[in-house]
Amino acid sequence: MMIHDKLYRLHDKKDWVGARKLLRREMRIAEGDSHWLMTKIAQTYNLEGKYARGLAWSRRALAIVPTCPTARWEQVYSLCSLRRHAEAVRVLRVLIRRPVRSYLDAGDCSKSKAWVRTFITDCYHMLAWEEWLRGRHAEGLKAQRQHLRRRLQGSRSELGDSLRETRAGIRTAQAMIREKRKRQRG
8 A cells, every 4th residue: 555545544543643653754764855755744733733843844845845835824824823924924925926827837736727726716715814814814805806707707715704704704804804994984
């Protein structure tokens, strides 16, 4: 059985310790320099709620392949969960601005065009939340509108709410921003 199959079974059981044992065993075989295995270890820590360890492992992976989008995503997940919102926003903005071609021609980290569209759409969703949590509501609203625009153009989302809920959230955010501006004026 391939490592992927074993890993997914352990993930389904939420057996993060078992998943890490499997990944570390594979790392010994790979002589410790597999950024994919390090990224998966980071993911298990993040899913277990051990975000500082997840961040450390994502950084180890990024030291080997700084452009790996999956390792960057685990880094963002850790930063968000550690309430390091400004750092998460910086990483998300880099991922969003990165040329699509660079995701497609990334060697071992290459992704399909559909994957990239979904990934960037979800980066906008995460960016909206992170900006909102930083109190930058107008920036958060702008990012959520981009998320919605991409969805309406056919992009999928692994994170976002339904289109109806997304639109309702945008309307609520607009009303809150208007109310805040009214209070500031008068």
